[in-house]
Amino acid sequence: MKKIIIAIDGFSSCGKSTMAKALARNIGYLYFDSGAMYRAVALYCMQNSLIIEDEIDTESLKRRIKEINITFEVDPETKNSITYLNNINVEHEIRSLEVSRYVSRIAALDFVREEMVDRQREMGKAKGIVMDGRDIGTTVFPNAEMKVFVTASAEVRAQRRYDELTARGDKADFNEILENVLQRDHIDQTREVSPLKKADDALLLDNSNLTREEQMDWLIDVFNKLTEEC
Numbered sequence: 001m002k003k004i005i006i007a008i009d010g011f012s013s014c015g016k017s018t019m020a021k022a023l024a025r026n027i028g029y030l031y032f033d034s035g036a037m038y039r040a041v042a043l044y045c046m047q048n049s050l051i052i053e054d055e056i057d058t059e060s061l062k063r064r065i066k067e068i069n070i071t072f073e074v075d076p077e078t079k080n081s082i083t084y085l086n087n088i089n090v091e092h093e094i095r096s097l098e099v100s101r102y103v104s105r106i107a108a109l110d111f112v113r114e115e116m117v118d119r120q121r122e123m124g125k126a127k128g129i130v131m132d133g134r135d136i137g138t139t140v141f142p143n144a145e146m147k148v149f150v151t152a153s154a155e156v157r158a159q160r161r162y163d164e165l166t167a168r169g170d171k172a173d174f175n176e177i178l179e180n181v182l183q184r185d186h187i188d189q190t191r192e193v194s195p196l197k198k199a200d201d202a203l204l205l206d207n208s209n210l211t212r213e214e215q216m217d218w219l220i221d222v223f224n225k226l227t228e229e230c
């Protein structure tokens, strides 16, 4: 069967990654988390004093962007994808609220996006991938055979993020998270380069009231129909 590219875009914390990962596993495709790449760049800035008094040192970041090596590996036990920043496992650190605070600003920088988009296109060369993010169906792979745009209400998304953080033992404040979700939505939708928007040919999936199983059935159904046509 011909392999395709599956682009999953949408708002932050609407379960895109969990959904994209599960879909990839079900159909035997590789999964790539493009948001993790922007998060790794933000972490790199935090670790290398490129954020001074809340300001990002964009000139230094521009000079050093090629030094930022981001790779993914699959955990043999959990089968989850692990993000490496310059060969160090940063999967846990990149999910912190501190990284979340800076990442939208980092992801709004044109030279960062150019570099990440080039790398993402390279990852999709052989097809057979599921990639999630904000601009996968619009910019990275405008010709992706399957495009899904996921959304859910801000409150539902904040609650999911809250549950995720508390489940792993991190301290969390619901209102702070909700504020962060709304702020990120705003930055993501209004930035100049590749703002978050649904591609005209993407299928809309509002999962506010869907179980994971219902969502997966929907995705597999779309995938089967599309690949039958290929």
Ligand code: DC
Pocket: 012, 013, 034, 035, 036, 038, 039, 103, 104, 107, 108, 132, 133, 134, 135, 136, 184, 188
């Ligand atoms: O999906 P996430 O929350 O891990 O994404 C982190 C940030 O990166 C978020 O602010 C949006 C941004 N991002 C982006 O601009 N483009 C992508 N393809 C993926 C994420």
